[in-house]
């Protein structure tokens with residue numbers, strides 16, 4: 001099998017060794033002669049997986065005391081709804097920063113709950129930048145941000161300072177760089193971009209921030225339900241959690257977030273330098289706001305698209321076609337993508353420029 005350079009935007013590349021261990025667990029988990037998929041989630045063996053996954057999150061992100069780690073279902077898209085349910089007061093107010101499709105979807109879900117203030121939006125330029133210099137209303141119940149805009153290739157390089165509770169969708173850049181969890185009342189992130197397979201979503205929740213809305217919250221949407229039951233209120237998505245645990249262990253074994261941040265910076269520098277130097281391409285995102293995870297770029301001359309597509313496909317590159325909302329190309333460089341894969345893409349772009357430039 002020849003190596004594929006997998007730039008998929010999500011679900012996305014996972015470390016080969018993780019996939020191998022994961023596949024073994026489907027046949028014979030922990031030498032039980034049983035599959036991980038056919039044992040109770042309350043068995044000692046699975047309870048240990050959950051505990052290990054939670055402790056790895058704490059360790060890798062330096063999560064302070066007073067926060068709970070949950071692995072739930074429903075994806076980030078259900079998270080959009082859980083946010084107002086758990087954090088917006090009855091007749092309350094919430095502030096949102098609209099930096100892309102996902103940010104906008106999050107904001108939409110809050111609209112039925114109270115007053116939703118869009119503090120700023122980059123929609124005017126198809127979300128190709130991160131708005132700055134906005135004012136966050138000090139009487140809002142929370143401020144919601146999306147730290148990385150997967151579709152448009154922008155990323156918040158600094159977390160805005162904020163006097164009200166801060167909530168972040170970090171689906172596509174969690175574990176890619178250091179963060180200060182104490183700045184946030186809640187962080188949520190679907191697994192399938194940087195942590196594991198689709199099917200589970202990580203919540204990092206400041207315990208003391210909950211239970212203040214005066215709302216009746218449906219049991220499954222109430223974060224307190226899951227905190228009380230240590231993420232085992234109902235059957236958790238065992239396989240996704242197991243593979244996420246393996247990926248976090250892989251990250252720790254290799255040097256943790258500090259190591260991956262350096263590597264992610266190297267990968268992004270390598271590709272963006274080529275995008276800027278190459279006469280046939282241009283980046284679509286504002287340079288200062290470029291994402292280290294998803295690099296978006298287009299051909300200056302669209303009529304060369306077939307030629308470029310043939311060349312990257314011949315180099316065993318997969319998944320760089322851009323999202324339909326941006327067009328062109330999107331190279332997603334999540335944690336498990338090796339630097340060598342970025343070099344292969346850069347070499348193709350250089351060869352393409354020699355041939356057609």
Ligand SMILES: *Cc1c(COP(=O)(O)O)cnc(C)c1O
Nearest residue numbers: 075076077102150169171172190
């Ligand atoms: C992919 C993505 C989502 C949607 O996640 P689902 O798990 O499919 O609901 C939300 N936010 C961001 C930033 C994403 O990248």
